[in-house]
Amino acid sequence: MQRLEKLAATKLGAVQHDVFGMCRKLIRTLDESPVFALRTALELQCIDIPHLPTSLRKCALMATVDSPRKRRWLQKHKWVCWSGPCEVINLGDGIQCTSPVCTWAMFAHWLPLSELVQLGDAMMRRDPQLRKVSLEDFERYLARWEYYVRSRRNLGERCRAFRGITKCRRALRLMQPNTDSMPETVMRLVLQQFGIHRAQVNWTVKDEKGYVVAVLDAAYVGAKTDLEYNGEYHKNQRLQDAARTQDLNARGWTVIEVTKEDLQSLKAQQRFVKRVATVLKRRDPSHEYSVRKNPMSLWEVSDGRRSEWRNTNKRYF
Structure with missing residues (x-):
């Protein structure tokens, strides 16, 4: 990026x-x-x-x-x-x-x-x-x-x-620090609205010697799955991303590419979330990745009474 x-x-x-x-x-x-x-x-x-x-x-x-x-x-x-x-x-x-x-x-x-x-x-x-x-x-x-x-x-x-x-x-x-773009934020929020828990932002993958191989946009570490938002950019960047993806695949990670079309409408979002959930379930069967039929509003997602917020130190109400 x-x-x-x-x-x-x-x-x-x-x-x-x-x-x-x-x-x-x-x-x-x-x-x-x-x-x-x-x-x-x-x-x-x-x-x-x-x-x-x-x-x-x-x-x-x-x-x-x-x-x-x-x-x-x-x-x-x-x-x-x-x-x-x-x-x-x-x-x-x-x-x-x-x-x-x-x-x-x-x-x-x-x-x-x-x-x-x-x-x-x-x-x-x-x-x-x-x-x-x-x-x-x-x-x-x-x-x-x-x-x-x-x-x-x-x-x-x-x-x-x-x-x-x-x-x-x-x-x-x-909110999450250390993101790269607004579409990445939208991607994360859409997943939460459909019931998929929040990914790890900027998860670092290292090689056997401790050198950094890649910094991942949105990683589900248990499933060794990364979501990468791909916007419209130069051909050389696509070639670099392809090489990076191959390197991650060799280390057991799978990369799901996300485009703006995946986030543009409710139907597109539903297809996108189901695609992500299918991969996560296959790669991490020990965890339940259930997709809501109807998305929550962000007001509901951010409700401090939800278990995901009760388990944190955030005091906001």
């Missing part, structure tokens, strides 16, 4: 360059430098952007203020109010934006749970160049908000958490 990571970084870097120019142009027209947020904050920090609602896609730039009275009405730009803990980072040249975790929390009001999980994963990429935060950073930010609300209420003030904080807690259960 190294070539894909480099392509992603290059594309995000080009977007960042363009948005920096737009931000500088806007700043010159204002009395004070705004704090850019939401999609603009993602673009400035080279973070993958999930599928956004139309209201957020059509805006040129987005910024945040701490009071509705401070909103500015400028054509093509969006100003949102964020009254509470707001983490701001300085990117230089007078440009400021919300931190990755703060931006993620702000998006909870607009994004469905699936997209919020994809965004969280995008901030914790395996590629060090694209990795911005850790899972603990998300945990600390939500804890900071909880403390803020509790402190204000203890002072007798009316205060509530931001819209979507419950969704954020649910998303944290589903």
Whole structure:
């Protein structure tokens, strides 16, 4: 996946360059430098952007203020109010934006749970160049908000958490660090919705001397099965993947290739999950891999009362 990571970084870097120019142009027209947020904050920090609602896609730039009275009405730009803990980072040249975790929390009001999980994963990429935060950073930010609300209420003030904080807690259960792309996240979530337990992300396969042979996208270790998402990319990458697959096969692993067509519709997802379950059952008969007839919603999957979450140390509810 190294070539894909480099392509992603290059594309995000080009977007960042363009948005920096737009931000500088806007700043010159204002009395004070705004704090850019939401999609603009993602673009400035080279973070993958999930599928956004139309209201957020059509805006040129987005910024945040701490009071509705401070909103500015400028054509093509969006100003949102964020009254509470707001983490701001300085990117230089007078440009400021919300931190990755703060931006993620702000998006909870607009994004469905699936997209919020994809965004969280995008901030914790395996590629060090694209990795911005850790899972603990998300945990600390939500804890900071909880403390803020509790402190204000203890002072007798009316205060509530931001819209979507419950969704954020649910998303944290589903998020995984060290992934490479949003389709990988979708693949993992689809399997969970149909009742197949979560795979090990970035499982390392080593040879007899301890050298790394491959780092697997989504491994079911007991079944020695790896799921690899294959997007549209260069022919040379396909040749490299074929050689890698042969090497894994020689070491007893089987590789299931997944494409975007496998995830596009409910019927396609059902066929994909059944295909995976068939392979897992054959290779690991000691474990039960049952496929649900109807998929659960992600809200159901992330329910803290489910046994898979009760057995973890995650405190989110």
